[in-house]
Amino acid sequence: MKNNRRYFIFCLLLLTFLQSVPAVADQLLQLQSPPFTIRYDARDTHLAREISYRLVGSWQRVQGELPVMLPERPVVRIAPSADDFYRVARGSVPHWGAALALSSLNMILLKSNRWASVNNDWSSLLSHELAHLAVYTLSKGFPVPTWLGEGIAVAVSGEVDITRRSEVARALLTGRIFSLNELERLHSMSGNEARLAYTEAVLAVNYFRERFGRSAVVLLLNQLAQGQSYERAFHTTTGEQPDRFEDKWRRHLWGHYFYYILLGINSWIWGFILVLVIVAIIIVRRRNRRTIRRWEQEEPWEAESDFDPFDW
Ligand SMILES: [Zn+2]
Known part of the structure; x- marks a missing residue:
């Protein structure tokens, strides 16, 4: 009876462990780009090579601002699908995010441009996420x-x-x-x-x-x-x-x-507001000039004064 219970607990622990291992982890390929390891699907080979190339300059850019050594070997994971991206991110990323730094895992998670519309400025994107890893380390x-x-x-x-x-x-x-x-x-x-x-x-x-x-x-x-x-x-x-x-x-x-x-001023509303402001300025200026002319005609002696509060 006691052995049965131990066996049951062992099975339960094994099941929990297996569930926590990413199902597709072993299917991803690896590309070494010291100190980083890039993990990617075979269909993203071209992107993985570009990321490897961009990582060098991006990391140098970050180290120029935040001098720090990252612990161990950071992983850059190119998610093979949207499901994979949100599963690994564990829901902690908004829909508009193209990448995510999972600092506690020492990992950068990227959307692949094969299944997501991602801005292709990979250098900026990588610098941004690497900066998060550096900030976390510091x-x-x-x-x-x-x-x-x-x-x-x-x-x-x-x-x-x-x-x-x-x-x-x-x-x-x-x-x-x-x-x-x-x-x-x-x-x-x-x-x-x-x-x-x-x-x-x-x-x-x-x-x-x-x-x-x-x-x-x-x-x-x-x-x-x-x-x-x-x-x-x-x-x-x-x-x-x-x-x-x-x-x-x-x-x-x-x-x-x-x-x-x-x-x-790139939309009609702002352009319209600007036109209103300009028209208002013109109207006020004309009204002021008319007022001054009327005063000059009614009381000529004031025209000799240097003080002109409406001359703007
Ligand atoms: Zn950020």
Whole structure:
């Protein structure tokens, strides 16, 4: 009876173990690209070779910003199907994500362009995900705020173009700028919201680096790696409270990005608003000129004055 029970427990443990092993793991091929191992389906051979080629430069780019050695041999897995991608990701990726860093597994998970429409800028994509692995290693797995982690990844990958700045300007104008704390729910955002959130994150990191120096990013991650709270680690690194930093960053956005609204006039509504503003300016100017002429005719002595409050 006792032996039967042991046998039953053994079978149960074996079954649990077998279920946790990815069903297709052994079917994937391997390509060594030191220090990385690329795992891929035979149908993605061409992509695997391109990833191998791009990894070298991407990793150098990351190490230029975040000098760190990754533990063991990181794996870049090209998911052979959507099912495989979401099974390995365990649901922790939004539908718009083309890749994912599973930092605790030391793995980057990629969608294949064979079954997904993926932006083919593999160098930027890899730099972004490698930066996440580097941040995780530097912080020793302690939580890193999303604005900081994503901001570093976007900054390293160079993914922000000038058109995104006009989106920030538009968000300022309409009061839709996310607080840095709101960026924590980035993965549940829609594609458009996420686009703004990523831009805000990188602008916050750029502002942080401008004020405290590029090395301050690594110093802050080192503080977090000691298990300190975010507030304490931030204050230790910068001498400033995070809330104060965010207030200053928002003022910085108003001062530096508001005028990028002019670049965002790519839809009829913004063009229409601009036309309205120009028409309003013309009407006000004409009305002011008429008023001044009338005053000159009614009271000629005022025309001799140098003071002209409407001359703008
Ligand atoms: Zn990311």
